[in-house]
Amino acid sequence: MQGYTQRIREAAKRLLAEKKVDVVMGFRKGTIPFMNEPFLAKSPEQVDQLLWDGNCGINLANYLSGRKDRIGIVAKGCDSRNIVVHLLEYQIKREQLYILGAPCHGMIDGRRITEELAGKEPLQVEEENGRIRVSGKGFEESFDRKQYLQENCAICMHRNPVVYDELVGDLVEEQRDVDRYADVREVEGLSPEAKWKYFEDLIAPCIRCYACRNACPVCYCPTCFVDESRPQWVGKTVDPTDTRTFHFLRAYHVAGRCTDCGACERACPVGIKMRQFTKKLEKDIKEMYGYEAGVDPESRPPLDTYRPDDPRDFAK
């Protein structure tokens, strides 16, 4: 993975020097461990700040909507799928983009590692041969990378970018035998009361900061439904009913567009697993309409089309 950094820098330098793009979107080192920050390199002198490791979990497609300049963008599997969603929804033109595809090995769940450290403060994180070495004042610990991936990365089936102009590393082998929906099926088996309780407990800590919305690449509406006041669809309080309405509508709004990139869960300051909402919709869309978001730039999103043989057994 270290090789990626070098190749990203080389490509960015070349693109900027040849004036093929106005800006290169990538990551640079964050101020705290496990969090790299998005970085827009605008001149060849700045490209040496760009880097790549297992802490580049933020979805860069989030920064594309509505841009008018030419952009070089580093894209892992999920970023590239969100770029496709942006293309389908006319948020950006393909000619504007030069995509540096980064075949992904999964992003690290820094939160779980921090928990394992039980209060010791991590200062430095290094990756080597499938291990994560975390060190701080007077300690050094090593973790198996595979065991500490973000939950969505562990069940990811599109690690290689689906669109790209150039690769910055060799394509990786896709995971095949992954059960993406084990947790959804578990909830499906519950009674209505138990389901209600499950989601009630899930979102109980929510403080309605909307970080999940802001981190989400497909949330780009000029006025979000939570900010609409006439009519007001969802109250602004942390009353459980309002919180439920928010999470329900947010999830429904990304139905058929969500690529399960995990940006929402990563951004949540209180650790809510809101992918439990979106994954149900993802599962239904796959089962009923055979569609996966952001995989095919040619096919229309599922709620933007219909077929004569759609399942309609729910109708009287």
Next chain:
Amino acid sequence: MSQWEPKIVAFMCSWSSYPGADYAGLSRLAYPPNIRIIKVPCAGRINPKFILSALRQGADGVWISACHPGDCHYMEGNLYASRKFALMKNFLEHTGIEPGRVHFSWVSATEGHKFAQTAKEVVDSVKALGPARHMIKKEAEVA
């Protein structure tokens, strides 16, 4: 609670189901009075927010009715609506709203009988579930 009667919000397409209700009336067919009809230009106009909004404001059930597939005045609005609704219904039920609170039907302008029959089915199904309380804010407890 023996006096309780459900309130049901019904979103009806102005080209088929709404005239269907009219036809039921013209035919002097009886159907339960628990239904409050909201006329919409096309079932495709129904935003899933409407359904949630109805539940939040005290509806015990929601009924959406559209033209039969292939009969939409706007060619395809009902087909989009059916996809939206299929996902919405599954999702509501997945998150704990009882199956039987939200209904979807195809009723054309000449199907007065089907309208009356479906109205009865919808009301019976919601009645069996009792009042919907999940999406309604609890009153603040006063010490």
